[in-house]
Amino acid sequence: MTSLHRSTLAIFLSSSLLAVACTDDAPGDTSGDEAETAATETETTTDDDVGEDTTTDTTTETETETETETETETETETETDTDTGTETEGMETMGETMGETEGMETMGETMGMETMGETMGMETTGETGNGEPCEGGCGTFNCGPCPEGPDPVDISGLYTIDSTEITNGQYQAFLSVDFEPAYLAELMPEECSWKSDFLPDDWPIEPVESIPVTGVDWCDATAYCSWAGKELCGAIGGGAAELNTVQNAASNQWYRACTGGGISNYPYGLLYQDDACNGVDAGFGQLVDAGTLSSCEGGYDGIYDMSGNVWEWTNSCDTEGMGSDQDTECRRRGGSYFSNGPTLRCGIDSVRARDFRNNNTGFRCCDSE
Structure with missing residues (x-):
């Protein structure tokens, strides 16, 4: 037990x-x-x-x-x-x-x-794409959104012209695009083959969006208008205007628009008004916001600043010159905020080298289609 x-x-x-x-x-x-x-x-x-x-x-x-x-x-x-x-x-x-x-x-x-x-999708594709270089105009794949404005103004059913000069804000959209090098030939003629970028001179970090872009040469202006689906103002019907036709309202887009079809010397009328547009006599002493001077409207309703503010490049160049492509002279129009009465006329004859840049020179676009 x-x-x-x-x-x-x-x-x-x-x-x-x-x-x-x-x-x-x-x-x-x-x-x-x-x-x-x-x-x-x-x-x-x-x-x-x-x-x-x-x-x-x-x-x-x-x-x-x-x-x-x-x-x-x-x-x-x-x-x-x-x-x-x-x-x-x-x-x-x-x-x-x-x-x-x-x-x-x-x-x-x-x-x-x-x-x-x-x-x-289509909405994003047209604006930003996938980051590859652009091979087309604004709103197409990789080529950025089309800029807002300026509004097109119809000229006698023949063509349209921008209501104002191109502003810094509109040009900034163009600068944001990375272009395929081979496509540059589509944006500009062969005479601009020396161009590799479109950054204006003295471009600020934060540009004032509402004033006209300046510091651009003729090729910059041509490229922008092409990218935006338009063209630098030239001959009625499209293409370049002849350099020797300074005051021909029947053939020149810019001159016809400024003079109301050839009937006035200034966009607002026959006689000079010292405070109508942004010239030296108006006393602004600087660029003003595009399209804000109601007294500087004409020669057709809805067009502003064709006299003063900034000189405007046009598609009219010396095709018989013996200089280099960069030195070839092209016409600019309308005078600037530095200009006096005679220089602010629609018919003023001013030419500069194609690669000329200045803080008083910009542009606007036309459309023949």
């Missing part, structure tokens, strides 16, 4: 020790879970930081499609990591992480029609 009791006691003690051993294992497992959870949370925080860095880096890229996809992917990864950090084990967590976060809702946002439409 004694040995039986001892045997029974031994069995009882062995069972108790085994139970204690099992109880000791449980806290160990819990510590492992906490360590795993802590590691996961640390990893998630690191990934979130990387995601933010990635977003920052992507913002500086010029490729809109890549930027959109990268930012979307970063947001998805961050959501996944956050969910994983919250619950770290079991099918329930995987279901939430893979089913909800990376499921149809997220995939729809990442790969669905809405995001793809914004990235590749």
Whole structure:
């Protein structure tokens, strides 16, 4: 009996020790879970930081499609990591992480029609494209949005002319485009093959958007008008106007528009008015916002500043000159805020080299179509 009791006691003690051993294992497992959870949370925080860095880096890229996809992917990864950090084990967590976060809702946002439409659709395509160099005019793939204004003014049903000179704000849209080198020949004639960029002289970091752009040469003006789907004002019917036809309202787009079809000397009438337009006698002493002087309207309703403010390049150049393409003289019109009465006439004859740039010279565009 004694040995039986001892045997029974031994069995009882062995069972108790085994139970204690099992109880000791449980806290160990819990510590492992906490360590795993802590590691996961640390990893998630690191990934979130990387995601933010990635977003920052992507913002500086010029490729809109890549930027959109990268930012979307970063947001998805961050959501996944956050969910994983919250619950770290079991099918329930995987279901939430893979089913909800990376499921149809997220995939729809990442790969669905809405995001793809914004990235590749017609609305975005016409404005920004995918960051590759432009091979067409404004509003086409990779070539930037078309500028807002100036409004076109119809001239006797023959052509239209811009209501004002091109402003800094409108020209800025043009500067934002990266053109394919081979396409430059489409924007400008062969005589401008020496051009590699269109940045005006003394272009400020934050230009005043509402004043006329200046510091541009003849090739800059020609390229802008071509990109905007128009042309530098030249001959009625299109193309260049002959340089020797200074005052021919039947053939010259700019002169016809300024004189109201050849009936006046100034856009507002026959006689000079010293304060009508922004010339030296008006006393402004600087450029004024395009189209803001109602007294300087004409020769057709809705056209402004054809006298004063800035000289305007036109498509009329010396085709018989013996100098280089850059030195070839082209006509500018209308005078500037430095000009006096006789110089502010519609028929003033002023020519400068094609590569001439000055802070009193800009342009406007015409359209023969």
